[in-house]
Amino acid sequence: MYKELAEAIRYVKQDLKYPYVFLTTNGRLSTPKKLKAVMEAGLDSLKFSFNNANEEQFAHVTQIAPRNFNKIIANIKSAKEIRDENNYSCGIYASSIKYDGEQQEKMEEAVKEIVDYVDEHYWLPLYGQAGLTAGADDTQPVAGNTGRLDNMRDALPCWSIFTEGHVTYDMHLSACCFDHDGRFNMGNLDKISFKDAWVSEPFQKLRQANLNLDVTGTACEKCIAYS
Numbered sequence: 001m002y003k004e005l006a007e008a009i010r011y012v013k014q015d016l017k018y019p020y021v022f023l024t025t026n027g028r029l030s031t032p033k034k035l036k037a038v039m040e041a042g043l044d045s046l047k048f049s050f051n052n053a054n055e056e057q058f059a060h061v062t063q064i065a066p067r068n069f070n071k072i073i074a075n076i077k078s079a080k081e082i083r084d085e086n087n088y089s090c091g092i093y094a095s096s097i098k099y100d101g102e103q104q105e106k107m108e109e110a111v112k113e114i115v116d117y118v119d120e121h122y123w124l125p126l127y128g129q130a131g132l133t134a135g136a137d138d139t140q141p142v143a144g145n146t147g148r149l150d151n152m153r154d155a156l157p158c159w160s161i162f163t164e165g166h167v168t169y170d171m172h173l174s175a176c177c178f179d180h181d182g183r184f185n186m187g188n189l190d191k192i193s194f195k196d197a198w199v200s201e202p203f204q205k206l207r208q209a210n211l212n213l214d215v216t217g218t219a220c221e222k223c224i225a226y227s
Contacts, residue, residue: 001029006037013042020044027072028064035075036082038090045091048076050114050121053106073113080117091119098123098149123149127178143224145178155224157210165198173197175206175219183219 002008012018022045023038030048038046052058055066062068079092094114096107115121125142144155153159166174168185173194176184186206187197197203209215215224 005034006041009038009041009043022047024049027075028068030072030075030079032075032078032082035079036086039083039086039088043088043090045093046079047093047095048072048079048114048118049096050076050094050111051097051107053103053110057106076114077117092117094118094121095124095148096121097126099126125149125152145223156213156215157207158220158223161203161207161210161220165194167194173203175203176223178223 009021012021021043023043024047027048027050030046035046050072052061052069055069058064058069059066076092076094082088083090083092094111096111098104099107111121125146127141127145142152142155145158145160146152146155147159160177161175164177166177166179167189168174168179171189172182173186173189174184175186179185186203187200189197192200206215206218206220209218210220215221
């Protein structure tokens with residue numbers, strides 16, 4: 001969506017000397033032209049979130065045209081072709097939410113379409129999106145952000161609030177990648193520096209609650225309500 005994405009990657013790789021830069025995408029806008037640009041800029045890895053089994057399900061969940069489902073598959077295949085033809089060093093990965101029953105069977109069939117075009121595909125547990133999407137379509141999410149299904153960790157303390165900074169579209173530092181409603185806002189970056197927001201009192205209190213293994217009354221409470 002960001003028109004200067006390739007230039008941003010080039011800046012952090014070449015000027016700031018970041019050792020590893022990666023992107024996660026649902027794949028819809030990952031056109032061959034954009035894929036080549038970000039790989040050429042030095043992107044180290046690209047991960048596709050592949051979480052729908054067919055066109056009908058894709059349209060139901062995303063509320064956009066079903067034809068985009070096949071467009072995503074085509075973009076995933078293009079990524080490998082572009083990477084290999086140009087000898088870029090970008091890793092290509094895909095993840096899918098693991099459900100059960102009929103839905104999982106459908107997902108396993110869908111994954112067969114892309115698995116040969118990625119370096120690795122892995123399954124993730126069903127996250128509750130910080131409590132905001134919990135229970136949708138009669139699903140039961142896991143508590144917290146527990147990592148990959150084959151290497152899950154304890155929900156508390158949450159690893160992400162100590163290691164990741166998330167900048168929202170309106171220039172706020174968020175404590176959570178599942179922040180959809182602003183309750184994880186840790187500072188307005190139009191008014192204070194990233195560093196000041198990162199060590200702000202609200203952020204420190206939230207981290208301490210996680211270290212205490214008791215997030216009652218905090219922004220994290222809904223996220224671990226399933227434990």
